[in-house]
Amino acid sequence: MADQQHETHGYYTGDMHNQFVPEHYDPKNRGVIWRTFWILLIITIGEVAIAFTSLSKELLEFIFITLTIVKAYFIVAFFMHLKHEKISLAYSILLPFVLIIYLIAMCLTEANYLNLWDNMFK
Amino acid sequence: MAAEATLAHENSSSNPWGGGKSPYGISWGKIMMWFFLVSDAFTFSSLIIAYGSYRHRLTQIWPTANDVFTHFPFVHGHVPLAYVGLMTFILIMSSVTMVLAVDAGHRRDNKSVAVWMGLTIIGGFMFLGSQAWEWYNFISGTPDGALKMPTGEIYRFPENAPSLHASGVHAPDWSLIAPNHKVIEDRAEIARIKAVAQPIHGANLTDNEYGHPLFADFFFFITGFHGFHVFSGVVINIIIFFNVLSGVYSRRGHYEQIEKTGLYWHFVDLVWVFVFTFFYLV
Numbered sequence: 368m369a370d371q372q373h374e375t376h377g378y379y380t381g382d383m384h385n386q387f388v389p390e391h392y393d394p395k396n397r398g399v400i401w402r403t404f405w406i407l408l409i410i411t412i413g414e415v416a417i418a419f420t421s422l423s424k425e426l427l428e429f430i431f432i433t434l435t436i437v438k439a440y441f442i443v444a445f446f447m448h449l450k451h452e453k454i455s456l457a458y459s460i461l462l463p464f465v466l467i468i469y470l471i472a473m474c475l476t477e478a479n480y481l482n483l484w485d486n487m488f489k
Numbered sequence: 490m491a492a493e494a495t496l497a498h499e500n501s502s503s504n505p506w507g508g509g510k511s512p513y514g515i516s517w518g519k520i521m522m523w524f525f526l527v528s529d530a531f532t533f534s535s536l537i538i539a540y541g542s543y544r545h546r547l548t549q550i551w552p553t554a555n556d557v558f559t560h561f562p563f564v565h566g567h568v569p570l571a572y573v574g575l576m577t578f579i580l581i582m583s584s585v586t587m588v589l590a591v592d593a594g595h596r597r598d599n600k601s602v603a604v605w606m607g608l609t610i611i612g613g614f615m616f617l618g619s620q621a622w623e624w625y626n627f628i629s630g631t632p633d634g635a636l637k638m639p640t641g642e643i644y645r646f647p648e649n650a651p652s653l654h655a656s657g658v659h660a661p662d663w664s665l666i667a668p669n670h671k672v673i674e675d676r677a678e679i680a681r682i683k684a685v686a687q688p689i690h691g692a693n694l695t696d697n698e699y700g701h702p703l704f705a706d707f708f709f710f711i712t713g714f715h716g717f718h719v720f721s722g723v724v725i726n727i728i729i730f731f732n733v734l735s736g737v738y739s740r741r742g743h744y745e746q747i748e749k750t751g752l753y754w755h756f757v758d759l760v761w762v763f764v765f766t767f768f769y770l771v
């Protein structure tokens with residue numbers, strides 16, 4: 368996340384704001400794109416493959432959720448290019464998701480309690 | 490106006506928040522697209538968390554995805570996960586063609602942008618077609634259907650539960666599978682169930698032959714909402730594609746519109762990664 372102070376390359380948006388937008392093109396980009404594609408493909412094939420193994424349900428769930436977050440990282444970082452944006456932009460996009468982690472914790476706690484309640488008198 | 494902006498740009502201090510230029514170093518349009526996607530991600534997160542909550546609450550009687558999505562075109566028998574794996578591949582592939590279109594835009598290569606955008610649109614249509622086929626199979630269900638008790642419990646037939654065979658349980662043909670996935674072999678109990686239960690076929694918003702109706706409701710709502718995003722993305726991509734062909738962006742001098750559309754398209758792919766995990770894998 369390079370923080371260049373003096374941009375030379377770029378373009379003007381050409382709309383009513385006519386904002387100057389710095390732009391740095393890296394010819395190695397296409398290699399990164401295809402590398403990301405292979406990583407995503409191999410993870411997906413791996414996920415489908417281990418679904419048919421006799422690993423325990425809890426271990427499988429843990430592996431699947433971890434691999435999903437890994438895939439999400441590769442899509443956001445390389446396809447959506449967030450890894451090469453300024454760190455301030457990355458923080459303003461990613462930090463709100465702390466609230467989602469909180470919501471998951473709250474809802475699953477409540478759901479586990481309701482499950483207990485539903486099955487209490489059976 | 491351009492000269493003015495140049496001046497503002499050159500005069501801005503080394504402080505990125507000092508004014509005269511974007512503190513994030515990207516255009517206002519891309520910033521707005523990012524924050525729209527953050528809000529959209531919150532919507533999808535809430536939907537998936539609602540699904541997860543009910544699934545946890547009803548964990549003992551929740552249907553097994555490997556019993557529901559077992560079809561593959563031109564293949565007879567049960568093939569769980571293969572088709573949805575293919576759908577995931579199609580969407581990842583169309584994300585790759587999209588990012589290659591963005592890359593071609595950075596090189597100001599109008600012809601390559603058009604080719605990659607065209608391939609992205611084809612990928613989008615292939616995904617939508619796959620989605621329609623998946624819905625068709627889920628809605629029409631199995632030939633035998635299942636039995637629904639007046640109180641709402643669903644009793645299934647053993648041949649419609651491949652996950653049982655996979656786990657080594659071989660239920661006899663005349664048995665039934667209770668909502669909690671246990672095999673019922675007691676003939677008196679089966680007769681009692683068959684006397685009052687109604688046959689149901691397939692899945693809709695009120696009935697689901699594979700188990701609890703909430704499974705069908707969440708499936709239709711979440712994959713439907715995602716599919717609508719894909720459809721919107723395809724429509725936007727088609728508009729951009731014709732703009733590329735008519736040279737709108739080569740005249741404008743930059744291909745920022747492709748980047749903004751690309752962000753949206755990758756987001757749709759990102760959501761599918763989570764839908765794939767939480768509906769099909771876990």
